[in-house]
Amino acid sequence: MSDAWLKRWDNRYKSHEFAYGIEPNEYFKEQVQKLNLGTILLGAEGEGRNAVYAAKLGWSTSAFDISIEGKNKALKLADENSLVIDYQIGQLPDLNFQDEYFDAIALIYAHFPPSIRLVYHKLLCKKLKKGGTVILEAFSKNHIAYKNRNPAVGGPSDIDFLFSMNNVRADFSGFEILELVEKEVELREGQFHNGTGSVIRFVGKK
Numbered sequence: 001m002s003d004a005w006l007k008r009w010d011n012r013y014k015s016h017e018f019a020y021g022i023e024p025n026e027y028f029k030e031q032v033q034k035l036n037l038g039t040i041l042l043g044a045e046g047e048g049r050n051a052v053y054a055a056k057l058g059w060s061t062s063a064f065d066i067s068i069e070g071k072n073k074a075l076k077l078a079d080e081n082s083l084v085i086d087y088q089i090g091q092l093p094d095l096n097f098q099d100e101y102f103d104a105i106a107l108i109y110a111h112f113p114p115s116i117r118l119v120y121h122k123l124l125c126k127k128l129k130k131g132g133t134v135i136l137e138a139f140s141k142n143h144i145a146y147k148n149r150n151p152a153v154g155g156p157s158d159i160d161f162l163f164s165m166n167n168v169r170a171d172f173s174g175f176e177i178l179e180l181v182e183k184e185v186e187l188r189e190g191q192f193h194n195g196t197g198s199v200i201r202f203v204g205k206k
């Protein structure tokens with residue numbers, strides 16, 4: 001991982017404001033509520049809006065990210081809500097989450113660099129119990145046109161960081177697909193996701 005990549009995220013999270021707000025992502029909220037409570041892992045969880053929501057519902061909640069600034073804000077948000085989350089910092093292969101431990105894994109705008117995306121997704125699959133659920137929302141490759149029209153909607157500008165339904169099918173091969181769609185959504189998430197965008201939504205069962 002480059003220093004510039006890490007700095008980009010630390011700088012984004014340094015300010016007092018929450019970059020993507022403190023409310024959970026709408027799709028995550030809708031899907032996680034359908035599941036039985038258990039253990040959940042949130043990947044690339046930044047300032048913790050989704051982790052805190054899961055913990056509030058009663059999930060035993062773990063999260064990871066590369067940004068210590070994100071972790072600090074996530075733990076503060078959890079503390080303000082009298083909640084505890086296990087939040088690890090670093091690159092996934094170096095972290096010590098147990099295999100086959102989680103009932104659910106959520107990836108919300110987890111746009112990992114293309115060189116590591118497949119490795120990350122396969123490793124995350126290992127951390128999930130058999131019968132466990134993955135919930136994913138991320139910008140689609142068609143999002144570039146939306147971002148060009150309205151930069152305030154955010155998201156990566158490099159098409160290789162964006163998702164197609166085929167990426168999801170390949171990375172989560174062997175999963176039962178409960179939902180896999182590409183759709184236009186209206187985002188109102190903090191300072192950095194505002195406007196109409198194109199996303200991939202996926203719920204799959206291992």
Ligand SMILES: C[S@@+](CC[C@H](N)C(=O)[O-])C[C@H]1O[C@@H](n2cnc3c(N)ncnc32)[C@H](O)[C@@H]1O
Pocket residue numbers: 001009020025043044045046047048049050064065066067070090091092107108109110111112113116
């Ligand atoms: C768009 S933010 C999404 C944050 C959060 N999931 C949310 O929805 O509010 C993308 C996150 O990916 C994290 N990230 C980027 N590369 C990563 C990597 N190699 N491993 C773990 N996290 C990474 C960044 O630090 C950042 O917090």
